[in-house]
Amino acid sequence: MQIDIRNLSFAYGRKTIINGLSHSINPGDYLVIRGKNGTGKSTLIKCLLGINSVKNGMLFLDNTDINTFKYWTKFGYVSQDFDNFNYEFPLTVEELLKFSSIKKTQPQDYLKLLDQMGVLDILNQNINSLSGGQLQRVFIVRAMLNTPEVLVLDEPTASVDKQNTEFFYKTIDAYNKQGITIILITHTDSLEALNYTHTLTMNLDLSVDIEQKTPEKEAKLL
Amino acid sequence: MILSFLNDLFTLDFMYRALIAGLILGILAPLIGSIVVVRRLSFIADTLGHFSLVGIAVSLFLSTLGISIFFERPLYLGIAFAVIGGFLIELFRRSYKNYKEISMVIVISLGSALSAIFFSLSKKTGSLYNYLFGSILTITDYYLVLIIIIAAIVIALFIIFWKQILSISFDETTAKFLGVNVGLFQMMFMILLSVVVSVLLEAAGVLLISSMMIIPVASAMRISWSFRSTLVISIVFSELSVFFGLWAAYSFKIPSGAAIVSVSIIILIIIAMVKRIVQKRNIANLEELQK
Numbered sequence: 001m002q003i004d005i006r007n008l009s010f011a012y013g014r015k016t017i018i019n020g021l022s023h024s025i026n027p028g029d030y031l032v033i034r035g036k037n038g039t040g041k042s043t044l045i046k047c048l049l050g051i052n053s054v055k056n057g058m059l060f061l062d063n064t065d066i067n068t069f070k071y072w073t074k075f076g077y078v079s080q081d082f083d084n085f086n087y088e089f090p091l092t093v094e095e096l097l098k099f100s101s102i103k104k105t106q107p108q109d110y111l112k113l114l115d116q117m118g119v120l121d122i123l124n125q126n127i128n129s130l131s132g133g134q135l136q137r138v139f140i141v142r143a144m145l146n147t148p149e150v151l152v153l154d155e156p157t158a159s160v161d162k163q164n165t166e167f168f169y170k171t172i173d174a175y176n177k178q179g180i181t182i183i184l185i186t187h188t189d190s191l192e193a194l195n196y197t198h199t200l201t202m203n204l205d206l207s208v209d210i211e212q213k214t215p216e217k218e219a220k221l222l
Numbered sequence: 223m224i225l226s227f228l229n230d231l232f233t234l235d236f237m238y239r240a241l242i243a244g245l246i247l248g249i250l251a252p253l254i255g256s257i258v259v260v261r262r263l264s265f266i267a268d269t270l271g272h273f274s275l276v277g278i279a280v281s282l283f284l285s286t287l288g289i290s291i292f293f294e295r296p297l298y299l300g301i302a303f304a305v306i307g308g309f310l311i312e313l314f315r316r317s318y319k320n321y322k323e324i325s326m327v328i329v330i331s332l333g334s335a336l337s338a339i340f341f342s343l344s345k346k347t348g349s350l351y352n353y354l355f356g357s358i359l360t361i362t363d364y365y366l367v368l369i370i371i372i373a374a375i376v377i378a379l380f381i382i383f384w385k386q387i388l389s390i391s392f393d394e395t396t397a398k399f400l401g402v403n404v405g406l407f408q409m410m411f412m413i414l415l416s417v418v419v420s421v422l423l424e425a426a427g428v429l430l431i432s433s434m435m436i437i438p439v440a441s442a443m444r445i446s447w448s449f450r451s452t453l454v455i456s457i458v459f460s461e462l463s464v465f466f467g468l469w470a471a472y473s474f475k476i477p478s479g480a481a482i483v484s485v486s487i488i489i490l491i492i493i494a495m496v497k498r499i500v501q502k503r504n505i506a507n508l509e510e511l512q513k
Contacts (some may be wrong), residue, residue: 064240072398072399073401077396079395084395085392085393086262089392089449090258090447090448090449091449094451095448095450096392099384100389101385102386102389146400187257208430
């Protein structure tokens with residue numbers, strides 16, 4: 001999917017969070033969005049996903065204005081700390097993935113995805129008994145159910161240990177190699193483990209630094 | 223006492239109607255109630271019940287003016303007003319995005335005020351008691367048929383659209399990425415909830431509607447291990463409450479709605495106590511094993 005941001009601005013009340021941002025994300029890109037707390041990383045993602053309505057500037061998804069865009073199943077989204085999800089009510093992993101399989105996928109798809117993520121054994125466990133790492137893997141499986149073209153992940157490694165973080169980076173890398181566009185918000189300074197194509201660093205003074213990965217950097221990583 | 227109750231239950235028409243209606247509502251209330259709890263909107267049933275009461279009061283007021291609306295069946299205007307109440311909640315929720323409860327307080331206040339005004343104007347405040355506390359023992363054949371039709375529609379919609387309903391309930395924000403038309407299903411759920419609240423109003427009364435919907439779910443949550451088990455256990459608790467509530471209402475001449483809800487509360491307390499004892503025993507066993 002082609003994503004084009006044109007002169008996007010966003011404010012909560014009188015407080016401007018994003019000021020005139022323009023950027024394009026091409027199909028198959030791996031974009032890392034960085035920045036300190038309060039720089040508008042999650043706000044930008046929510047604009048991209050139509051959760052925050054765009055009033056100033058333009059946002060095009062596959063050349064369609066976001067306000068008329070309808071094909072949201074092309075996106076997979078894992079929110080920060082799964083904060084929108086009520087995971088306190090009794091619910092098993094299988095129940096969650098069954099009711100989330102609304103389009104396209106066949107019943108065995110989630111089993112295959114859970115197996116790939118190494119968590120098939122937690123199928124019958126209650127969501128509220130899972131560790132942060134297990135929960136993260138389940139929500140990635142959920143986001144992958146519709147085989148999305150774009151996978152958006154908001155600070156997915158914030159509450160998981162080092163081992164799970166490494167596994168997560170490898171998984172995301174594999175998805176990107178399959179042609180899925182990755183948009184990843186991270187608070188980490190070290191990007192060495194990531195095979196990104198470009199970064200977008202959001203600063204407290206509302207400026208944004210865009211950096212393409214240079215061939216030298218790529219060679220160093222290899 | 224129980225034997226004479228059982229005998230009357232199947233020989234007296236009004237008792238038989240109350241039992242059938244109660245058992246159907248015993249499925250409907252926790253079915254909708256479980257979704258309400260997942261959405262953290264436990265207060266919404268009370269709010270819609272108060273607004274449904276406005277419809278009933280307006281209907282009674284119009285009949286005193288000689289205006290017949292919905293064949294003088296107050297329940298229909300009650301349903302219509304509960305739906306209006308639901309839309310008002312959504313409307314106010316947009317203005318107070320992070321304070322869902324504010325919109326409900328506004329609607330419940332408006333509902334209470336308007337129903338008091340119209341009941342007073344209709345000069346039929348005597349019937350207010352039944353609407354506040356319910357009267358399942360006095361329901362008619364007409365109402366029983368209506369409950370059966372509404373239950374069939376609600377359960378059918380739940381069976382067909384359970385994935386969409388659970389998706390918007392557990393995570394409204396990301397449901398659209400799964401392929402759910404969030405606006406449509408929000409509206410559908412609000413209408414279903416309004417209809418169920420309105421039919422519960424006759425049986426449980428406006429003050430006890432949310433108790434019938436929420437308490438069996440709250441009890442089931444303490445001992446369930448999945449969504450399905452929560453639903454099944456809450457329906458079992460709800461049916462037990464209806465049966466023993468009817469027995470208590472009939473035997474001790476107390477309001478049926480209040481009796482049903484009281485049994486629900488007793489079940490909640492028993493579950494809480496049993497769970498505490500089991501937990502303590504498990505901890506003691508674990509400590510013994512560690513020694």
